[in-house]
Amino acid sequence: MCVDTRLEDPRWQGCDLAGLAESAADAALRHLGLQPDLCEISLLGCDDAAIADLNRDHRGQAGPTNVLSWPAVDLAAEASGAVPSLPQPDFTGEIALGDIALAYDTCAREAAAAGKPMADHVTHLVVHGVLHLLGYDHIRDPDATLMQRLEVEILGRLGLDDPY
Template sequence: MTLDITIEDSRWQDAGLDALAGEAVAAVLAHFSLDPEECEISLLACDDLRIAELNAEFREKDKATNVLSWPAEDLAAEEDGSAPLPPEADFTGEIALGDIAISYDTCAREAAEAGKPLADHTRHLIVHGLLHLLGYDHIRDRDAALMEGIEVLVLGKMGIANPYMIEDAS
């Protein structure tokens, strides 16, 4: 697998991003029976300032976010709740999936607010971003249910609790 990681914020290095990203990407690719040796993904590990710039440039949203994705090709299903098209290899045999950016500041804040380990939330966001590269989305209701179901399944295989389960504080 070609997982090209660019670390702009050294806190990601301290958090062990290389291993976390490798684990998350491998779990998603295995779920879809994609050969890791054929897949190509770029990951930018940055801070809120950088991701806010990217969010403004590409989504016209002037604020930081946790993760952004840029699929190499549009695989999205036309019908709400249908599976996206599978990615195909190019003439060299490689499957270029696209690029993901993740912000340390937002990820760490969300993990702390939810009382979750940073490592678990990081893997969740990378799984989420990679699913976007594979054509999944959460804008339409049935698409969101499909995407979240896959996230829960993949994360569960990594020993991570359902991130969408709200615990009862009583």
């Protein structure tokens, strides 16, 4: 698998964002029956100011957030609580999943407030972002239940506690 990680904020180097992202994405993809070595994800490690701009420009929301994702293909299920379609490889055999952005400031603040290691929180947010790329969402209650169950299962396989 290729998680192409770009760090705009150097503070991300201190928590090995690239390594955490690779591990979290690998676990999420394998859990859903996908071959990680065929999948491509772009990851941006930025700060609150940059993610606030992205949040405003792409979601019409003011202020920073912890994670944003942009799927390459809309895989969302139409029925509430249904499992999304699996992505299909392109003509090269690869699966471009999309882009994820993480804000250092918000992630660090949330981890501290929850009393958990930054690495654990970032791992959770990468899993969360990957699930969004794969068509999972949490807007409707049945969809949120499905997505959270998957997050808990994937994080459990990585030895991390239930974040909820």
